[in-house]
Amino acid sequence: MASKLRLDKLLSESGFGTRKEVKYLIKKGTVTVNGEQIKDPGFKVDPEKEKIEVNGEPVIHIKDIYLILHKPAGYITSTKDKEATVMELISDVPRFEKLFPVGRLDKDTEGLLFITNDGELAHRLTHPKWKVPKRYYVVIEGKLSENSKNLLEKGVKLGDFISKPAKVKVIKVHENTSEIEIEITEGKYHQIKRMLKKVGNPVIYLKRISFGTLKLGKLPKGEYRFLNDEEVKKLKKAVGLLPASN
Template identity: 50%
Template sequence: MAVKERQRLDKLLTHMGFGTRKEIKKLIKEKRVQVNGELAREPGLHVIPGRDHIDVDGEPLEYRQYIYLMLNKPQGVLSATEDRLAKVVVDLLPPRYRAFHPFPVGRLDKDAEGLLLLTNDGKLAHQLLSPKKHVPKTYYAVVCGMVTEIDVEAFRQGIILDDGYRTMPGELKILCPGPEAEVELTIYEGKYHQVKRMFAALGKKVTYLKRIAMGSLVLDEQLKPGEYRELTAEEIGKLRELNPPTLPPDLFSAKI
């Protein structure tokens, strides 16, 4: 959506990730910026984003208010925008995206990997994180310990965690049984370390965790850990269309 208020040219270009105010001033001095087909001569020139045609180095500027990025979060990186000691997911992005001040929608454990949505659209983030929405989150996990149908039923009923909280019902599928079981699970809330704590309550330990889906958004298999891409218009539209309840009706009846 285009913003109709006038803005200083240097402020706009800085927001779009073209550099600092000082660097933008240099771009203009080097005659590399045009506005409506004419060379921009002053950094303080007022323009209307989305209406005035702006070119930088011959390339048209596509103004947008929000960005939506699908990241395959690697292990060892925090789901945060800043940290004094550890690397955070925003550090994986180039300046042109960091200029929009994106933040992770929800979180993944530091040692977990997989799908993480980064955006600066606070309204959509609130919608996806709202407890009333019950947005499903699906994971692939490797679990130390035999996973049985008894565990599948325990997930379906909801599991009492170490602090006494009983989780909402979840769905557990055994992909490969054995002492190092491979499973796929879907939960409908996002408590702290929830997946690990649910299995711990069953006497088992998660040794590998990867989120593969959140709502309608499915991790792009082409993305290697640390890689990202912009969401398509269709993916953004489906996320915005989420309406409660997304929890299957039979699971509602399982909750006590």
């Protein structure tokens, strides 16, 4: 059962604006609780039991949203852009405009993209301190030599930085291409592409298959799903937001 919340806090968390903006809405008389007009921003409400509306629109209180999207190629990982963004693929999620992608995938890269409105979790997942692993399925030109594999696993000099050691697994070798999996704990601009080009195996196709404790699994391309409570707990434990024993 939800505890009682201040009306302005509830509306802000539900996407109706900043605390200052929602206070204006309340004082303007646009908010009703169980059909009664409320003009006190500090009025306490229980969103699970009471009917709260703004200009006749029901308030859906979802403080924290966690979902993964199977990003297709052709979409920009951004909340706003002149080109199509990943947000268009989740536009039916309540208050989707309050969400943001954590980290990024290039326009032509596919795979797992974590999207949330939890700023603290997002910050930790992208902070170098926590070394959150990201695993990719990659199709490359040519065959990955043992020497190239060793270089990737030790760290490759890419001009402005030396990559941290990667984990590399060769899945299948074809006549002119190879399929590999590579795991890194960084997220520099075009990092996977730059690393593989440096060792002589340019990337043909790139898909992220896991991010931290999250796995893409069989989620269809272009679709999303919400995380369950256990997945959220594991993600938070991995970056110290919950005790490991919890």
